[in-house]
Amino acid sequence: MKRAATLSLFVHFTLLTFLFSVPAAFTAQAADLKIIHIDGGKLVGKVVESPGNIGVSFATVAVLVSRDSTLSTGGVTDENGVFAIPDVKPGKYIIRVTNMGYQTKFVPNINVATEANLLDLGAIVVLPEAQKLNEVIVKGEKTMIVDDIDKKIVNIGKDMLATSNNVSDLLEKVPAVSLDENGNPQVRGKGNVVVLIDGKPSNLYGSDLPTILQSFPANLIERIDVMTTPSAKYEGEGASGVIDIITKKTKIRGTNGGLRASLGNRNSHSASGNLSYRVGKVGLNASLSGQTRNMFWKRELSRDNFISETTTRLDQSGTGENKSKNAFGRIGMNYDINDKNSVEVGMNYSLYGNRNLSNMLNETSLPNGVISERFDRISRSTGDGNNLNFNFDYRKKFSDKDHQLNFTANYSLGNSDGESYYDQESVIDSLVRHQQNFRNNNRKSLYLNSDYTWPITKKATLEVGIRSRFNTNDNTNSFYNLDRELGNYVFDPNISNIFGYKDATYTGFMTFSQKTDLWGMRFGMRLTDYNQNINQISINRDFKVHFLTIVPSLALTRKLGESSQLKLNYSRRVQRPEADWLNPYTDVSDPRNIQSGNPNLRPEFTHKAEMGYSNYETSGGWGPSLFMDYSNNAITRVRTINEAGVSLTQFDNVGREMAYGLETDFSQSIGDILKINGSGRVFRSEVVSQIAQIDNRTWSYSGNVNAFVTLPADFRASAYLNYEGPRAIAQGTRDGVFIANMGIRKDLLEKKATISFNVQDIFLSRAYKSHLNTATYSQNSLWQQTNRQINLTFQYRFGKISASGDDA
Template identity: 80%
Template sequence: MKRTPFLNFLALFLLNIPLSISFNANAAPPIVTKHTKADGGKLVGKIVESPGNVGVSFATIALLASKDSSLASGSVADENGAFSIANVTPGKYVLRVTNMGYQTLFVPNINVSAEANLLDLGNITILPEAQKLNEVIVKGEKSMIVDDIDKKIVNIGKDMLATSNNVSDLLEKVPAVSLDENGNPQVRGKGNVVVLIDGKPSNLYGSDLPTILQSFPANLIERIDVMTTPSAKYEGEGASGVIDIITKKTKIRGTNGGLRASLGSKNNHNASGNISYRLGKVGVNASLSGQTRNMTWKRNLSRDNFISENTSHLEQTGTGGNKGKNAFGRIGVNYDINDKNSLEVGVNYSRDQSRNNSNLLNETSFSSGNATEKFNRLNNSKGNGENLNFNLDYRKKFDDKDHQLTFTSSYSLGESDGESYYNQESEIDSLMRNQQNLRDNKRHSLFLNSDYTWPITKKATLEVGLRSRMSANDNTNSFYNMSKETGSYVFDPNISNVFGYKDATYTGFMTFSQKTDLWGMRAGLRVTDYNQDINQISINRAFNVHFLTLVPSLALTRKLGETAQLKLNYSRRVQRPEADWLNPYTDVSDPRNIQSGNPSLKPEFTHKAEMGYSNYEASGGWGPSLFMDYSNNAITRIRTIDETGISLTQFANVGRELSYGLETDFSQTLFEVLKINGSGRVYRSEVVSQVAQIDNRTWSYSGNLNAFVTLPADFKASAYINYEGPRAIAQGTREGVFVANMGIRKELLEKKATLSFNVQDIFLSRAYKSQLNTATYSQNSLWQQTNRLVNLTFQYRFGKISASGGDDA
């Protein structure tokens, strides 16, 4: 790959926060020993946890003066928990012990006399943060929505988990987020969303995002961050925004885990299990999940073609089904080298199988009176894919709070293959055909990232980072037509394709944050050097694309009280063409509506601005805002018709897209038995292109609502509704989509288990309709899922200690 010079950044390499507080009156009596040391007394002891009095590594010990709690001295325990504090002036003290994952502990009444210079405190027992004495404490759930300076944080609680099998189910319950007909996330009803998993690109886990999201068990997720105007720290891609899915991390000692099994209608089943264990400096977590999927659908298309004098009308009616199986497994090990350095390694593996079939009836009539062309096209396809991902992360903490250096790396490799067989039946001999399509894809990618956070003062922070991502993709699509003479398949070079794709992205960013009692500010700049090599091997054509982009961001906040604030945000975004959008392979699975990539695509640039108010407390709150998105050189699908009435759909750069409106999200607990959350928006959307003769403008509205109700006998019911209103697309209008789900659950076995019953798409209303109108054709189309999903799910949680951010057993 062609390399170009890039900016060189110099990273400056220049703790503990008490999580809960307890007093210990049960420390062993101190052993006093005469000592002749003239320069002060000495304290020794050992920090342990029960059972077994196991030493706790690297606990922080502070010696406080009894009279005013000022810091007199301190130390850090060694890897076995032993500590010593020398040169202690005679007097009365309190010993404070802190360590990540444990309650802060105070040992009072420590007397250091002038005569007895060595004081052995013996074993000092500290308790995990979720445990007090011998009880398990169930933590209160966090506020569902937290409004940060440049993102909305949605904490995943028990209510959301009980009605969600996977990450796709969770995303539908997140304010402002929805899924399109293929399962890809949308923000404010629009695609082009970057999805990260723990800050890393989701494509490291596989090539098909909907499959990745369906494979990830919901109970592994701690929170979901939604950024509609992301700061320069995050990916510059994603015209609609960034979604970062944060998984649970085990920070405290103990064992915890869970099992989940779900039986669903029409063979939609899934099962998963996860376990985490931590002792001393080492923590291990592992999970495994499997799923079977079965979806049926129908589609209709009606099109009038008037590109020539002999106008024609196409009518299509189709049905089909998609079946699939997938498995996902992950294992991770984290190791605390000492109190300031930690290391984590992990491996993820996924495998997917799909089996699809469809039946598409085509009927074309002509105004000239020519005979109607009618044929039925049968399709049977199957595919297999697998992906392997390795992660290595390092974190270094410095003495002052929030001062840290992180390094993350990830390497991923995967491959997929598939084959499709088309049998076209017709009474017209020229329309009869049998075809075969064989597909093969191999890919690998490397991701490297380093972030340095420096709290310059208590209220000012500088963060800098370097990031590089390199990937390679090799696609082979071979198409064959069956010879009527020999009955064997003959290779068709006209629609076959061998496509090679490589890209390399080198990025540096810097953000500066400043806070006062009333004001907050975060400004940033992201610089990206992007190289793209495209090789159309089948036609011996190769070319390189290179560009440099600047992505600035700015966020301002003004406090109006303890929880209320005003916000003003701006961010510039870039949408670079994806490999599938560029691949010129022609998909003829529907011979009347073919699709192809466009290797001439250019990047799309978007300016995003928001101004809003938010007020969130533990019981709930709301956050209304005004927003505007303006895209230049916008990438969208364009459909053209040739004189035979066949359409070609490609991604293309059109003129501009503009969207502006009012949005609000909210969450609230009412009467202690009802929790609601959701979002709603009213907005104007415009798509304009003088070159393509497009001028489409509409007002639209959308919203979603989640409700969780506590019923007698410890039952809980839930309901979810989502409506995406009509909106303008490049050549017409996408009609509104309504979805409703509901469920009921009961906790069992002293709240260690949950049994739930859920129904998705109650009214079978998940129908996607569009209307296209141009100078050469007019078209109405429908795609709709036709099977309602009903499932019964049992979950069991075990362990006395909860994972960070998770639900307690």
């Protein structure tokens, strides 16, 4: 890994050096061709506050053309209120001065003569607002949904933040996105979603995605990009799409921050704080959050076994409790070397722990109702882990603001370990067991990325990049059985495993975008060389897998008006097997339903197409679309059963999987009273495999809606409803799932603070039911969380800022 990483770093450095020379060459060429040069005048002055004539720091000074008030150029005052705006072309102008907490100031009749080199405007006096606000001011929110050429951008407003403690809570409010029973994101009701944070893989922050999302504070998030047909710029993985979570990077001058504390029922509490400070060219930011959660669940399963000589029935019922704690901290610094170059460094650290307890009753009965086997299985387990991530970002801007070069390096390392104890009690002596399981996992990851964006013309842009990624994962599972005669635990090599995993990914991509007044086009191609090294150390089985994949993408748009457009998107996706899916370790924590990895998995390729219309304005809009996803080697869970009635679940390439239908998202503000957003879809899902004897096809419908209502006395209420309809899965169907949440909030202390009350899963309806039917068995199962979450949250914002930004 070290040798490959060093070589990759050299390649990235070589590319950066080459790309630096490209704009320099073009600049030199332009200098040779230059015929006419018109020197501009320089405007200088000072913005002061009345009374007192104190300099106003970081005020925005705009130079407007007199005839039509269009923006010509501008600048920002320094710490003393002084500004200097170079290269102002000859003409007549209006000066506009703006700054938070001050009345807008206009200075008309500014005449820059052809022969002028310097024009001193002297002191420009601005007046404070009637009540000058030194604290954070929340300005008007952006349009919630913005439809870009290949993605939907969901801006996170203050209403969503007030009713969300973490990123998991936010994702449930994003159109077309939902969470499964384990807290993993889904797009259009389907998993296999790539989740990025600021364009980087989320597992750089840890190995367990639900824990990452629950520990990431909501108030650090600026927007969420949802890509159902991603361009070649993004990771080729993720059969369902890509979700990119963008954190706030507003360059605030001065100090700004916030504190948040939430108290919940059943000892589910959280607290977080963030602080940003910027002066001159240097900015610092830090955040810290902690959370405790206490979840209760129940599980039921009934399965008829047809493969044995005599049909038997297995019934399982049980309850469990999961207690978790996690903490997340990040610190970063950014430095503007000059107007064209900037660097950012940061470190993230996460820590988590879990405590689980479950009690499961197992009964096997004969056709006449006689119970042939019965035992209780009590399990107690603990798990702890941590993850440390270092990142470095460099950005180079050229003369055109869209002409830039980015380089990113991330290094992550983490560790997790756990212990499980199983006590199986029965009147049948052969069913009595006492077992122990000890787990340890060590992982490392290195991520290198170089992107270059070149505006060839004002309407054509070329973007190229290379990415390298290296992962190592060492996993040890040791299982022990109690020898009741000897009175000690004996190692069981049959269900223990030492698993070593490495992968190296080398990717190059190119996208070309062309825009006219009415048409837009983005074509992309991504080439990935993927290498896996799988080492089942326990049995000395070591083998390598190599994949070379090409992922094309195409997006076309046609403007119909100022805010409306038609678009047609296509993307080919690849879902490569994850390490856990390949690990052949057999999990026997439930001895009647065991699980194991499949080292023979092959990648899944999915074709995704979408044709849609969108019309979004500040007051709202909608975006209906027709979509189709098709895969002919889908990776999915397959369950088989033996004559003893024990099922084995593995991932496998089963055959054809398809989904197609109609979807729309929408948002609408009705005056200042009501704001609504949501999405809905009607679709057909099909899973077909001749080899696995699977043929499931069904029509379904799903949707979610968020409503925010303004009430008297600075109260606002919110409601969230989500329904994921029944759909076809491998070997059967899954029932629909309904979720209802609500909240109410009130602004305090001149809107610097907010107190909110939220209830999740009001009707305890978050129940996941599935029905499997094959030639060898028939199974019905239920998994449900049995406690609604109730939270009382207080949030306080503080700081003195001199730049706009929504920091609700």
